[in-house]
Every structure is written in C-alpha cells, then in structure tokens.
Amino acid sequence: xxxxxxxxxxxxxxxxxxxxxxxxxxxxxxxxxxxxxxxxxxxxxxxxxxxxxxxxxxxxxxxxxxxxxxxxxxxxxxxxxxxxxxxxxxxxxxxxxxxxxxxxxxxxxxxxxxxxxxxxxxxxxxxxxxxxxxxxxxxxxxxxxxxxxxxxxxxxxxxxxxxxxxxxxxxxxxxxxxxxxxxxxxxxxxxxxxxxxxxxxxxxxxxxxxxxxxxxxxxxxxxxxxxxxxxxxxxxxxxxxxxxxxxxxxxxxxxxxxxxxxxxxxxxxxxxxxxxxxxxxxxxxxxxxxxxxxxxxxxxxxxxxxxxxxxxxxxxxxxxxxxxxxxxxxxxxxxxxxxxxxxxxxxxxxxxxxxxxxxx
Numbered sequence: 273x274x275x276x277x278x279x280x281x282x283x284x285x286x287x288x289x290x291x292x293x294x295x296x297x298x299x300x301x302x303x304x305x306x307x308x309x310x311x312x313x314x315x316x317x318x319x320x321x322x323x324x325x326x327x328x329x330x331x332x333x334x335x336x337x338x339x340x341x342x343x344x345x346x347x348x349x350x351x352x353x354x355x356x357x358x359x360x361x362x363x364x365x366x367x368x369x370x371x372x373x374x375x376x377x378x379x380x381x382x383x384x385x386x387x388x389x390x391x392x393x394x395x396x397x398x399x400x401x402x403x404x405x406x407x408x409x410x411x412x413x414x415x416x417x418x419x420x421x422x423x424x425x426x427x428x429x430x431x432x433x434x435x436x437x438x439x440x441x442x443x444x445x446x447x448x449x450x451x452x453x454x455x456x457x458x459x460x461x462x463x464x465x466x467x468x469x470x471x472x473x474x475x476x477x478x479x480x481x482x483x484x485x486x487x488x489x490x491x492x493x494x495x496x497x498x499x500x501x502x503x504x505x506x507x508x509x510x511x512x513x514x515x516x517x518x519x520x521x522x523x524x525x526x527x528x529x530x531x532x533x534x535x536x537x538x539x540x541x542x543x544x545x546x547x548x549x550x551x552x553x554x555x556x557x558x559x560x561x562x563x564x565x566x567x568x569x570x571x572x573x574x575x576x577x578x579x580x581x582x583x584x585x586x587x588x589x590x591x592x593x594x595x596x597x598x599x600x601x602x603x604x605x606x607x608x609x610x611x612x613x614x615x616x617x618x619x620x621x622x623x624x625x626x627x628x629x630x631x632x
Contacts, residue, residue: 281329282557283519285537286527288316288333289341293365294401298389298427298465300458300538300597303336310529313343315549317350319527322553324354330382332359334537336529339366345375357382361425364408365401373414381420385451386412388424391438399431412448423449425496428475429465436475437631440482445490452479453496454607456597458538466598473612474629476500479509481627498591502583503609505623517588521545521563535563538593565592565602575604577611 390396396405495509520535590605
C-alpha cells in the first residue's frame with residue numbers, strides 16, 4: 273500500500289489534558305489526573321504552528337476534559353488564527369457554563385460535541401457522575417441559544433443499550449448532530465459492559481433505520497469509528513459511502529497531553545511514533561518508518577477474523593483500536609458486519625430480526 277503524504281491535510285485529535293472532573297465507567301483513557309509532564313502553554317502554542325506548517329485542516333480538542341485546562345481558550349484561539357477548523361469535545365460538567373459558552377461563541381468552532389450517554393439522569397449519571405446529565409443538557413441548551421453548531425456523542429454499552437431509542441427522542445428535530453460509537457474494553461471500561469456481537473449488529477440496524485426514516489435536517493446521525501463494514505443489509509453508517517480502512521497514520525493522528533504521537537489516541541502505547549518534544553511533527557508525519565502498521569500494510573498482517581476476506585485489501589482488518597482491545601492484535605476486528613452476517617446465516621438466523629434487541 274502506497275501512502276502519498278503530499279495529498280493529505282491531516283485531521284488531528286489532541287488530548288490537551290488527561291485531567292478530568294468525572295470518572296466515567298467507559299473511559300478508555302482512565303482519565304482523572306493530569307499526566308505528570310503535560311505540554312506547557314508555550315509548547316502547545318508552538319505545536320499549533322507545527323500543525324499549520326504540515327497542512328493540518330482540522331484540530332479536535334479533547335481530554336480528559338479540555339475545558340478545565342486553564343489555557344484551553346488560548347490554544348483554541350491559536351488554532352483558529354492559523355486558519356484551521358476547531359472542534360471541541362466536552363462532558364458538559366461545568367457550572368460556569370455561561371462564561372464557557374461566551375468564550376466558545378467568540379471562537380466560532382466548527383462543532384462542539386457533548387457526551388450524552390443516557391436519555392435521563394438514572395442512566396447517564398450511572399455511567400458518568402451524579403448531576404452530570406442535568407449540567408450536560410443545560411450546557412447543550414446554552415450552546416444552541418448561541419447558534420453554536422453542536423453534536424452529542426453517545427458511547428454505547430450494555431448499560432445504555434436499550435436507552436438509545438429514547439436519546440433519539442430527546443434530540444429529534446432540534447438540529448443536533450448525533451455521533452454514536454461503541455465502548456470497547458480499554459482503560460476503565462470493563463469487558464462485562466461491552467456489547468455482544470448480536471447487540472453490536474442490532475445497533476447498526478437501528479442507526480440505519482434512523483438514517484432511512486429521518487432527513488439529515490431532522491436527525492443528522494452517524495455511526496462513528498467505522499461502525500461495521502461491508503454489510504449486505506446495512507449501508508455505510510459514517511459520513512463516507514464506503515469504509516476504506518482505519519485512517520490512523522494515513523489521514524489522522526493523535527497527540528497525547530505529554531506530546532506522544534499516535535495514529536489514533538485509542539490505540540495501545542506501543543504504537544506511539546515519537547514525541548513532539550523530541551522530534552518535530554513534520555519529522556514524525558513524513559518519516560517513512562512512522563505508522564508502518566497502516567502505511568505498509570500487507571495481507572499477511574491480517575488476523576484470523578479477517579484472513580481470506582474478499583474486502584481485506586481495502587478494509588485492512590477494520591478498526592485498529594477495537595481490534596487490539598478485543599483480540600490483542602492488529603487488523604483483526606471481530607465487530608464486522610460482513611463477518612457477523614456470515615456467522616448468523618451459518619446459524620440460520622435472520623440478521624434483520626436482531627433489531628428487536630434494541631427496540632423490542
């Protein structure tokens with residue numbers, strides 16, 4: 273597989289701090305305390321310039337909780353001043369939300385995403401923290417009043433699986449985008465809360481049903497992180513028409529709060545390609561020895577779940593984060609619609625009937 277660096281305007285996902293005011297059950301980063309040696313303001317602002325120098329188009333700030341880092345506004349403004357799109361993902365757990373929303377309004381971000389993991393306090397607060405549902409929904413309301421483009425991000429697990437249709441009712445017709453993703457056993461997230469294969473497939477059917485029943489204006493919804501691949505029944509759930517494999521190190525990279533560089537922040541630390549304190553972003557991104565697991569992919573790298581699959585040359589074994597979390601290896605994602613449909617049909621089960629698992 274050949275990678276053409278010159279044609280790429282990378283998307284950066286930047287964990288500006290691991291400090292967090294919540295202690296979510298599904299947190300893949302085990303966020304809570306800041307890393308011992310997080311980037312200083314000076315280093316962070318310099319990094320923004322480095323992004324611009326290699327043609328980065330969009331930067332997404334996350335954490336931890338990014339809005340509790342004292343210089344978050346200064347970093348955000350630098351990103352905007354350099355002509356890059358700015359996204360911010362927050363848990364919304366802030367009592368000074370009017371002040372924060374005022375600052376966000378001045379920045380004119382491309383989108384502000386708020387994590388909503390339940391349709392009510394009982395479900396959302398169980399996953400996140402008591403009182404978090406009230407503050408997050410109020411923050412969302414304040415953003416909408418300021419005409420800031422917003423989305424909610426829902427991480428689906430066994431705790432909130434049945435609650436997903438009710439979350440839809442909360443936002444339908446309110447011009448709030450909805451990103452649905454699945455929790456996988458990373459960090460604090462226990463494997464006992466991970467979806468079963470059939471629940472995962474049912475979630476895909478549900479998202480497809482919503483995309484068919486509602487216009488993009490009524491309910492702009494996507495299944496994030498390559499939620500399922502090459503189904504006979506479920507169309508692409510993401511923003512693109514076809515899954516072209518994990519983008520880590522190809523069109524995206526992540527920055528840890530201490531300067532570590534990964535293709536994706538949800539991948540294991542052994543895939544760190546270097547640190548921006550020791551090597552420039554340009555050196556890391558353009559190094560032919562960086563991100564080789566994706567840039568130099570070979571069919572022989574596929575795990576047992578994906579060997580001999582007719583889509584493997586394009587798919588490259590699905591989401592690397594999910595693959596490593598569920599199987600311990602690369603290019604071996606078991607949460608694949610194509611694979612699951614073969615298993616269901618072999619067991620003489622109708623895949624489409626699994627929708628009842630979530631709406632029944």
